[in-house]
Structure formats: C-alpha cells, structure tokens
Amino acid sequence: MPSRDPLSPSSPWVELSASADDWDAADPALLLGMLGQGLWIRAFEEYALELAGEGLIHGPVHSSIGQEGGAVGSALPLRSDDFVNGTHRGHHQFLAKAFGHVLPEKYDGLPELDDNVRTVLRRTLAEICGLSDGFCRGRGGSMHLQWREAGAMGTNAIVGGGVPQAAGFAWNQLHAGTDAVTVTYFGDGAVNIGSVLETFNLAAAWRLPICFFIENNLYAVSTPIGEVTGEPRLSARGAGFNIPSWRVDGMDALAVNLAMNEALDHMRAGRGPTIVEAEVYRYFHQNGAYPGSAFGYRDKAEEKAWRDRDALEQLRSHVVRRKLATARQITAVQKQVAAVMREIGESLLEPDPQGKPGQRRIKPTAWPDSSFVDAGVRGDLSELDGSRYEEPDTFSGKLTDRRFIDVVSDVIGRRMETDERIVVLGEDVNRLRGGTNGATKRALELFPDRVLGTPISENAFTGLGGGMALDGRFRPIVEFMYADFMWVAADQLFNQVAKARHMFGGDSAVPFVLRSKLAAGTGYGSQHTMDPAGILTTAAGLRVVAPSNPFDYVGLMNTALACDDPVVVLEHVDLYTTTGTGPVDDLDYRIPVGKAALRREGGDLTVISYLSMVNHCLEALDQVPQIQADLIDLRWLDRASLDWDTVEASIKKTNRVLIVEQGAVGTSYGGWLADEIQRRLFDWLDQPVERVTGAEASPSISKVLERAAIAGTDEIVARLKQIREAD
Template identity: 70%
Template sequence: MPTHKKLSPAAPWVEVIATKKDWDAADPALLTSIFVQTLIIRTFEEYVLSLASQGLVHGPAHSSVGQEGGAVGSVLTLTASDYVNGSHRGHHQFLAKALGYVAPDGIDPRLPLPEAVRTVLYRSLAEICGLADGFCRGRGGSMHLQWREAGAMGTNAIVGGGVPQAAGFAWSARHAATDAVSVSYFGDGAVNIGSVLETLNLAGAWQLPVCFFIENNRYAVSTHVDEVTAEPRLSARGLGFNIPSWRVDGMDPLAVHLATSEAVAHMRAGLGPTVVEADVYRYFHQNGPFPGSAFGYRTKEEEKEWRDRDPLALVISHLIRRGIFTETEVADCTARAKAEMEAVASQLLEPMPCGKPGQQQIKPDLWPDPDFRDVGVRGDLKEFDAARTADLSSFQGQLQDRRFIDVVADVMGRRMAEDERIVVLGEDVHRLKGGTNGATRGLAEAFPDRVLGTPISENAFAGLAGGIALEGRYRPVVEFMYADFMWVAADQLFNQIGKARHMFGGTNDVPLVLRSKVAMGTGYGSQHSMDPAGILATAPGWRIVAPSTPFDYIGLMNSALRCNDPVVVLEHVDLYPTTGEVPTDDLDFCLPVGKAAVRRSGSDLTVLTYLAMTNYVLEAVENSDLDAEVIDLRWLDRASIDWDTIGESIRKTNNVLIAEQGAVGTSYGGWLADEIQRRFFDWLDQPVQRVTGGEASPSISKVLERAAIAQADEVTTALKNITGR
C-alpha cells in the first residue's frame, strides 16, 4: 500500500466575520462614511431603475442594489492613488471610487451635498443615459464607466475582460516604486473565465499588488453558481496560485472593510496579490427594475431572506444603536439624498411635450452630436509634430547592409536606452539569446527589469500590457511568437485595447505596440502561419505597419513607439535573413504615418502589396514584359492608407492588382479592393484583380503549404491573365 501524505495549500485562506465588538470599536467617521456612500449609491441606483422603467435608459441598466456593501466597504480602504476597475454591474464600484476621490475626508449627510459630489452624480447619470456630459461623453453607458483622474479605470461589459488590465495597473504602480494597489471587481460568472485564471497565475508569479475582488451574488444572469462549479466557495481559486485569500459576508460592509484592509496591507507591504470573495446579492434581475423571481429562477422567499440582511439597514441599525445618528436624522438624510438625486436628474430631464402628466424626456440639447460618431477611434497624431522623418530614397547619410533580424533587435535596444518608459514582454523574450528568432537579442541583459518573460497566457499578458498602456506611465511592447496567437487573445486585442480610446470618450491614449511574425512558408502548419492583416484591418482602433526592408523597419518601429495608439508591427520570417541598406549610425528616424513606398515606377498596372510579398511581386514584374508600378503599402489600417500615392498611380495606370500571400478567406485585399473600386471607379479599365493564397490555411506538408500560399509564380500568372499573354 502506498503512503499518503496530506498536503495543504501554501497560501492562507480565511473568513473574516465582524462581531458586535468590531462595530462598537469602529470609528464613527468610518461608519458615517459607509452609511453615506451606501445611501448615495442606493438612491442613485434606484433612480436609474426608475428611468429605465420609463424607457429613458437606452440599453441595459445593470443595477447594484443590494451589493453596495462590497464596493463601499472595500473602496474605503483605498486612496486616490489606487486603481479600480470593474464589471458590467459596476455603478457602485465606480461611484464609491469617484466619491472617495472628490470627498476624501467624507461627506456629512446632514448637509447639502458638496458641488463636486453632485457633479459626479450628474456625469454618471448622464453617461448611463448616453449623453454628451457623461464621463465617456455618452459612449460608455451603464457598462463602461471611466474616470481616470479618480483611479476608476473602467468598468467592462465583457465578463472577466478587465481583470488582466488591473494587473497592468498594478505592474505600473510597483515599477514606479509606489505603494499603490489595484482592485479588480468581477462576479461569480467571471471566476471560471480563462483570462481571469491566467491573470491570477501571472499576478502570483510576478507578485503584483492586485486584489481580485469577487462579488459572489450567486447568479450569472439566471444560472446558479452551484450549477457551474464544484467549488462554490470561489475564494478557493486563489489557493491554486499561492495567493492569500479572504472570504467575507458582503452584506456586512464593515466586515468587508476589515477583510479588504488586511488584503491591502498585504499588498502595500510588497507581498503580492490577494483574493477577496464577498457574498452579496443583487435584488433585481440581471438587467432592469424587476426581481429575479419575476423570471422564475429565484423564489420570493430567497429574495426576502437576503433583503432582511440589507447592508444599508445594517449600518443604520448600528449608527442608531451607538447614538451616532438618531432615527429622525437617518430619515432626514434619506429624504435629503432622494431630493438631491431628483435635483441632479432635473438637469437632464424635462416634461415630454404632449405627454401624459409626469411623463419626462431627455433634454434634446444634451444628446451627443451625431458627427461625434467616429471621433477618437484613433488619436490625432500630434505626437509626431516634432518627429524627424526619413526615407531611403532621400536619406543623405552613410549606409551599410544589415540583416533584417539584427535591425529588429538594434532599434528596440536604441529606443529602450533612450526611453525608460518602454517595457517588452512576451514568451521567451528574455531567453534563447533574443527569443526564438533573435528579435530581442541583448535586451534582457541591458534592461533586466524591463524585459519580462511571460507564462504562455496571451490573454493575460496582452491584457496586462493594455492596462500598462491605459495607466499611462509606460509603453508596453508585446511579442506574440506567431500571429495566429492574436486569436487566443482576441478579447484583449479587439474588445479591450482596440476599443478603449473610443469607448471611454475618445481622449485616452493607448500607447501599445504588438509585434508578431507571419510564418507561412516555414512548415509550421495551420495554427502558426496566418497573415492577420485582413482581420486586423476590420478592427477599429489599431494601426498596422508591415515593413519589408530593414530601413523601413527602423522607421516604422520608431513611429509605432512614438504613436499614442495601439500599433501592430507585422514581421515576416522570410525577411529576417534578408539584408538591406540602413544608416550606419542612425536608428532615430521615423517613417511618416500613412506613407507608402513606390518600389518600382510603371505605367501599365498598379500593384499593391506588403511584407514579404513585395519582393515576390518585384521578381515577377521584372521577369514580365508588363510595365507595372509596385507600391509597398507599409501602413495597412484604414486611417493610415496612403490614398494619395495609390490614387496618383491608378489615375496613371487605370489598372490595379492587389497581391498578398495569405488565405483568401482572411484576405486583406478584400476590403481594399472594395474601397478602391468605390473611390476610383471612374479611373479603372477593369475590376481590381487579386492574388491570394488558397482557401485553406497552410499545411505542414511542404508541397501542400506551397500550394496554399502565393509567391512570385502566382503573381506571374496574374500578370499574364491581365495582359492576355
């Protein structure tokens, strides 16, 4: 018989219970703050539900009525320098942090609300109603509330989607040598999400000061937590990652405050992340003003049991018992809060003309201007006003031949030496003498605290980099070994990083660079070979660069690192061993955003291409009798396409061929051809022609892989078809 040795987790796991002695010992100022914040948030949320019932909230109204104790009790342990982000049900989290920011010494509920507090309520309500005066100028609504100045870094409509960003805020705080902490609020539904579990692991491995605050309200929409996990004590998740964990009754805001205070002290001491699970209850359905029992997934008896433990009623009972407030004073404070909320809302509402008595509408002049629709998808590029630009065709300095891959490492080393904000992270970037291809050669030795080797968890470290970028002090450079891995981290790239500037009002810089390689032709098969340009071009917010020469790589990477938008830098493995002219001692120039390169002049046909396909096109054209003009696009996103150069060429040649290597289904040329035919239809003698790979992703077989991708032979065939020769 084998011997069995009982194991126990390395991290502590405790439940914190507030006793009557704790309530008796609590500072009256603390209890008053708990009361007034809970009262204001409850009054605000009830008013939002009343607006929703009148049809005045366009979209969801995810109320937090009943759950206020978790947010208030935890946020009161934080300072203005700390960060929070939250879930789709995040009004209470956002308001607690904002109220603490504008009234750090507390709010006296016996007096009229300070103007700064009224402003927070007004702008929050305006945002939920989708109005121009909202914190996100009406774009965020109920689920996307952000006020960076207050450390409220954004609530999030994707379940678990904001958690990796919170780790990024924590990394920035620690790297800047502050004692600030980050708290990420999410619910029981998010606990089993991959991005959350990946981030728990990453935060534990890197000892980041981030608190994973679980609001366990037991229902993911209508599905009970017991149905979806064998361990419904959700704070147990922390133990698997060696993270100290606390469990607490979230209907008791003082208990939450005590537990979170311990967790925050642990993090401020530099001891790493924490988990706090607060058992709470939402009184209403997932969305709107009706209880869950109205939809049949909860009983009225269950709802009554939880309402009997109401956090606001609990703190009021202790305030009265201790003589801090009288029943009359509590009633007066409650009436005053409702009157203040009515006064705030009156700035947004007016009687509906020809409506029923009491029927209201949003004041028409408060809606955003429709012309604001696309403003702020990307930045205005003012950061390039003082940039020095250069191009090989006009460069005056001394040149030498260098390998493409060597330039990749050299330009990053140069920028990191001059800009302490740049941090590089990815799998194996710190090992193997420069990663799997040598692209980070020498960086880990020169900048050991800014070259971070990550776990294999693209969701977590891409999202963490997104948090670093949004926090604003540092410029993350993320490496994905293969472009296919972008789809592993698709939520972070497309829903989070790409949309962040626009979604939160259009003014947030998101200075992030994502490097990734296109590896078709190397035998790595269907899941390591794709060209992502076509799909990336459909995603708002991202800029895309595709360098085909070492000189261009220097200028385009410098531009990417200067840009305040997220930029994807695509690198093709076919180009890594190639050589080309670069300045002998100049790694500091930019290539202008939105400037293509004419690689060959011609009059018969315009060929548009990028990356390694550029060389294949030039080879095919030189071996043909067609006088083709070859344009290397360099910038591929919608906002950066060089329509001036393209248009000038089309008006000369009247024919267009778009040549790319990748699969036809994810083709970049699809949208580009459509745009060209709409812009330049009158100048075209025939429809835009295209060269792509096949329908299938490249296979491992050398023969099948070659059949799946386009190179010079496919371009030659297209040229013959165009000329009829």
C-alpha cells in the same frame, strides 16, 4: 501500500467575520462614511431604474441594489492613486471610488452631499443616459464608466474582460516605485473565465499589488453558481495560485472593510496579490427593476431572507445604537439624496411634446452631437509633431547591408535606451539569447529587467499590456510568437485595446505596440501561419504597419513607439534572415504614418502589396519585363493610415490594379482594399481589380500542400502573364 501525506496551501485562506466588539471599536467616521455613501448609491440606483422604466435610458441598467455593502466596505480604505476597474454591474463601485476621491479624508457626522458629490452623481447619471456631460461623453453608458482622475479606470461589459488590464495597472504602480494598488471587481461568473485564471497566475508569479475582488452574488444571470462550479466558495481559487484569500459576508460592510484592510496591508508591503470574496445578493434581475423570482430562477422566500440582511439596514442599526447619528438624521439623508437625484434628473429631462400627458424625454441639448460618432477612434497624431522623417534618398547617415532581424533587435534596444518607459513582454522574449528569433537580443543585453518573459497566456499578458498603456506610465511592446495567437487574445486585442480610446470618450491615449510574425512557408501548419492583416484592419482603433526591409523597419517601429494609438507591427519570418539596406548607427529617424513607398515605376499596371510579398512582386516583374508597373509598398495597412494619395495617383496613371498578398482568401486584406479602390476610383479603372491571394484553406503541414495554399512569385508571374495576354 502507498504513503499519503496531507498537503496544505502555501498561502492562507480564511473566512473573516466581524464581531460585536469590532462594531463597537469601529471608527465612527468609517461607519458613517459607509452608511452615507451606501445610501447615496442606493438612491442613485433606484432613480436610474425609475428612468429605465420610463424608457429614458437606452440599453441595459444593471442595478447593484443589495450589493452596496461590498462596494463601500472595500472602497473606503482606497486612496485616489489606487486604481479600480469593474464589470457591467459596476455603478456602486464606480461611485464609491469617485466619492472617496472628492470627499475629505475625515469628517464629523454623516458625509455631506456637497457640490463635488452632486457633480459625481450628475455626470454618472448623464453617462448612464448616454449624454454629452457624462464621464465618457455618453459613449460608455451603464457598462463603461471611467474617471481616471479618481482612479476609476473603467468598468467593462465583457465578463472578466477588465481583469488582465488591472494587472497592467498594478505592474505600473509597482514599477513606478509607489505603494498604490489596484482592485479589480468581478462576479462569480468571471471566476470560470480563462483570462481571469491566467491573470491570477501572472499576478502571483510577478507579485503584483492587485486585489481580485470577487463579488459573488450567487447567480450568473439566472444560473446558480453551484450548477456550474464544483467549489462554490470561489476564493478557494487562491490556494491554487499561492494567493492569500479572504471570504466574507458581503452584506456585512464592516467585515468587508476589515478584510480589505488586511489585503491592503499585504499588498502595500510588496507581498503580491490578494483575493477577497464577498458573498452579496442583487435584489433585482440581471437587468431592470424586476426581482429574479419574476423570471422563475429564484423564489420570494430566498429574496426576502437576503433583504432581511440588508447591508445598509445593518449599518443604520449600529450607527443609531452607537449614537453616531439619529434615525431622523439618517432619514433626512435619504430624503436629501432622493431630492438631489430628482433635481439632477429634471436638469436633463423635459416634457415630451409628442408623448402622453406626464411623459418625459431627454432634453435634445443634452445629447452628444451626432458628428461626434467617430471622433476619438484614434488620436490626431499630434504627438508626432517635430519628428525627423527620413527615406533612404534623404538619409544623411551611413547605410549598409543589414540583416533584417538584427535591425529589429537594434531598434528596440535603442528605443529602450532613450525611453525608460518602454517594456517588452511575451513568451520566451527573455530567453534563448533574444527570444525565438533574436528580436530581443539587444534589449536583453541592455535592460534585462525590462524584458519580461510571460506565462503562455496571451489573453492575460495582452490585457496586462493594455492596462499598462491605458495608465500611461509605461509603454509596452507585446510580442505574439505567431500571428495566429491573436485569436487566443481576441477579447483583449479587439474588444479592449482597440476600443478603449473611443469607448471611454476619445481622449485616453493607448500607447500599445504589438509585434507579431507571419510564418507561412515554415511548415508550422494551420494554426501558426496565417496572414492576419485582413482581420486586424477591421478593428477601427488599431493602426497596422508592415515593414518590408531593414530601413523601413527602423523608421516604422520608431513611429509606432512614439504613437499614442495602439499599433500592430507585422513581421514576416521570411524577412528575418534576409539582408537589405539599413542604417549603420542612426536608429532615431521615423517614417510618417500614412506614407507608402513606390518601389518601382511603370505606366502599364499598379501593383499593390506589403511585407515579404513586395520582394516577390519585384521578382515577378523581373520575369515579365513586358509589363512596366508601379509597385506600391503600402507599409501602413489600416483604413485611417493608408496612403490614398500614392494609390490614387498611380491608378489614375495606369488604370489597372493588381493586389498581391500571400494568405488565405477568406481572411484577405486585399478583399477590402479592392472594394474600396473600386468605390473610390471606379471611373479611372479600365477593368475590375485583379488579385493574387492564397487558397481558401489555411496552410497545411505537408510541404506540397503548404506551398499550394500560399501565394508566391510563381502565382504573381502567372497573373501578370494573364494580364499581358488579355491586352
């Protein structure tokens, strides 16, 4: 018979309840603060639902009514330098954190609804209504609330989407030498999201000061948690990651507060992450002012049972019992905040001249100007003012033949020498004497503590890098071992990092650099060999750069690392072992954003390419000497950074264009570029734009089929000959 020894988790998992003695011993200011702020939040939410019912809020209003106890209980112990982020249902947590920032630390009696609190209420309501006075200038609405000054780093409409970023905030706090912490709020549905579990693991491995606050309201839209989760006590997840966890009744604000204080003590002592699960109940449906029973997935008896345990009523009863305030004083607070909300509303609204009697509309002057629509998608690059820009023909330093991969390693190491904020993270970057290709060799020699080998969890560590960048105290270089892995991290890369600056109002820098290699021709098959340029450049917030030689790599990487926008630096494995002209020891110059390079000149044809295909184009042009072509190495690929001056000047000279790329036609970068050239320069073209691309299919493992799937010198030669014969 096998022996069986019972196992127990390494970290505690407890259910915490507040006793009568706890309520008697609780600091009066704590109880009054939780009650007062809870009443403000509820009045705010009720008024927001009223406006939504009148059609005055465009988009959803995810009410938190019923869940205020979890918000005030957890947020009151936080400081302004502590960070929070949250979900699409995040008004209550955002307001609680903002109130904590503007209110004095101590006060007698119920907190005062002073001018600072009124400003928070007004700007939050304006944001939810999509108005220019909102915290994000109306771009965030109900689901994207951010006030960095208060440590409210942004709510998030993607379920679980903000959790990896919160780990980045916590990493920055830890490594900035503070005892500040981050609380990331998310719901029961997010507990089953892969990026959340990935972040549990990463935070535990790195002992980050982050509290994963699970607001378990029992339903993911209309699906009961018991139907989709084998263990509905969601804090049980902590045991699998060695994270101490607390489970509390979220309708008991004091119990939440006690659990949060224990979690804070653990995190501020440098002992790593925590989980707090608060079981709460949203009184209304996922969105709007109707209860869940109206949609058939809950019954009225269940809803009444939860309302009978209302967190604010419980707080009220204890405050009155302990004679900290009278019932009349509390009622007066309720009336006051309701009146303030109506006063705020009246400042934003006016009678609708085209509507029915009594119908209102948003004042036209309150809306953002329509010209603001694209402002802040990316920055103005003023951070690059004063840069020393160089090209080989202007460079005064020593040049020699350098291996491409050695230059990659050297320039990253050099920037880490001059900027202590730069941190490298990715899979195996801290192993193998410089990662899988040697790119981090110099960085490891100089700063091993700032080269972070991550778990295999692209969503988590990309989001963590995004959080580091949003906070701004550190500047991450995130490495994807292969470009195809961007699909694994697609939410964090496209939904979060690329959109963050614009979504939160246009002012927040996102100094994030992603390095990734293209590996077509290496035999790694369909899931490791794509050219992602055509996909990456569809994301408006990303700048994309593609160096083709060692000299350019230094200048372009330096510019990327100085830029306050997220930049993807594409590299091709074919270039790593090649040699080309590069600097001997001057690694401090830059190459401007939006500047292409003319690699060869001729009047017959304009050839446009990037990365390793530039060398293939040179080889092909040597084999077809009858065609004298301009060869443009784009270097910068994204829509905002593309060098149209160079492209237009060449096309106006040659009147013919050939775009050359290696990868599959379905994810083609050249498809967009050809369309844009024909839109801009149609009158200058003597024929449609020609293209060389790979096949429709992704490259296969078979050497023969792989070669057939990608473009190279032979395909360029064949197309050049066709162009020559057509003359």
